[in-house]
Amino acid sequence: MDILQQLYDTVLERKDEKQEGSYTCYLFEQGLDKILKKCGEECSEVIIAAKNGKKEDTVGEISDLLYHLTVMMVNENIPLDDVRAELNRRHGKTGNLKTFHKVDHNT
Numbered sequence: 001m002d003i004l005q006q007l008y009d010t011v012l013e014r015k016d017e018k019q020e021g022s023y024t025c026y027l028f029e030q031g032l033d034k035i036l037k038k039c040g041e042e043c044s045e046v047i048i049a050a051k052n053g054k055k056e057d058t059v060g061e062i063s064d065l066l067y068h069l070t071v072m073m074v075n076e077n078i079p080l081d082d083v084r085a086e087l088n089r090r091h092g093k094t095g096n097l098k099t100f101h102k103v104d105h106n107t
């Protein structure tokens with residue numbers, strides 16, 4: 001199982017728990033506005049890190065953002081598979097476009 005799925009499953013378990021010291025439980029208690037605020041903050045931090053050109057910091061900030069997005073998805077009952085399906089659908093489209101351009105370019 002990939003790490004995003006493992007993270008999603010752990011966050012999902014936290015939704016119905018009250019675990020001492022769990023930041024995820026704290027976010028669920030605070031509710032959607034707090035979760036969205038954190039997503040916004042973490043997104044800004046990704047942009048700043050990337051702009052500063054520090055790859056290691058950027059990877060850390062992307063990981064923070066993915067975690068907070070996962071909490072938001074669980075809070076909003078959005079399964080990871082829905083995002084996978086949408087990405088697969090778009091990837092399929094891009095694949096078709098590439099093929100089209102290749103054929104078009106050679107003629």
Ligand SMILES: N=c1c2ncn([C@@H]3O[C@H](COP(=O)(O)OP(=O)(O)OP(=O)(O)O)[C@@H](O)[C@H]3O)c2ncn1[C@@H]1O[C@H](COP(=O)(O)O)[C@@H](O)[C@H]1O
Nearest residue numbers: 007010011014019021022023024025038041063064067068
């Ligand atoms: N991936 C993460 C993860 N990334 C970031 N964070 C937490 O996100 C918080 C964000 O830090 P900030 O400095 O931005 O915010 P803060 O000032 O501490 O908090 P706020 O007052 O802003 O809410 C930190 O406390 C980090 O520890 C995470 N907390 C948990 N996880 C994953 O979630 C799982 C469950 O965690 P718990 O719920 O803590 O058991 C863990 O096993 C991890 O896999």
